[in-house]
Amino acid sequence: MKHRSILEYANFRWFKLALLLCAVTAGVYIWHDPPLKPYGGTWLGYTLGTIGALLILWLLYFGVRKRRYKSNVGTAQGWLSAHVYLGVALLVVATLHTGFELGWNVHTLAYVLMVLVIVSGMYGVFIYLRVPRDMTVNAGEDTQSSMLMHIADIDKEMRDKALSLPDKLFAIVDQSIANTRLGGSFGRVMSGRDRSCATAAAVRELPGMAKGLSGEQANLNKEVYQLLLQKNELLQRVRRDMRYKAVLDLWLYIHVPLSIALLAALTIHVVSVFLYW
Known part of the structure; x- marks a missing residue:
């Protein structure tokens, strides 16, 4: 039986879903014609913001899920595949949520931290697909x-x-x-x-x-x-x-603290939006 990587899981199921999400949100964004200009305060902006926030929370939950070896909610490989593809889709959703309007404020900070988390996650995928294989070749039958x-x-x-x-x-x-x-x-x-x-x-x-x-x-x-x-x-x-x-450890030392900082910035972003709505 041919081994499939997390990127090929279930015949690219999560890639297709992520691509569909990006296509739908981009299509609605192009169709949307607000009175002034697209930004996070329109009905579409709030909708995309809600989707993005839920995606962030779900992606952060993966760190908890992968430690629950007895969980019956999907396989670890399936969750990791979804984590990768939906993480990339999040970049599209969150960018459309901003309406390409960024400034020197906490909202932009949350966006920048999200981008850093996603980029570091991409690097993590690269090293986790390559480094364990190199480790096995290097060690052979030894530890x-x-x-x-x-x-x-x-x-x-x-x-x-x-x-x-x-x-x-x-x-x-x-x-x-x-x-x-x-x-x-x-x-x-x-x-x-x-x-x-x-x-x-x-x-x-x-x-x-x-x-x-x-x-x-x-x-x-x-x-x-x-x-x-x-x-x-x-x-x-x-x-x-x-x-x-x-x-492998260095990547985690970067990705995990950035993820925690993103959660804090997202909380401030959401609270401030509702306070001044």
């Missing part, structure tokens, strides 16, 4: 914990073997073990790299420093070098895994 355990095993074996090497070579191997770093600054985690990685440095330096070795020591150094290569490859995979998780 981050199993990779870290494998690195620890390599360190132990590598140190034991390096004890029989000359001091200068043992020192390089020992530094690669003692100075291994994962995580750290925001920039390092988001880049998925560590330019000062002691293991990568050991991979570069060890072959040149071991040119004078022969016999048993040369063979032992070759084994140590192979372990270094394995460790370096594992470190790169762990750093990529941390980067992928950071990208």
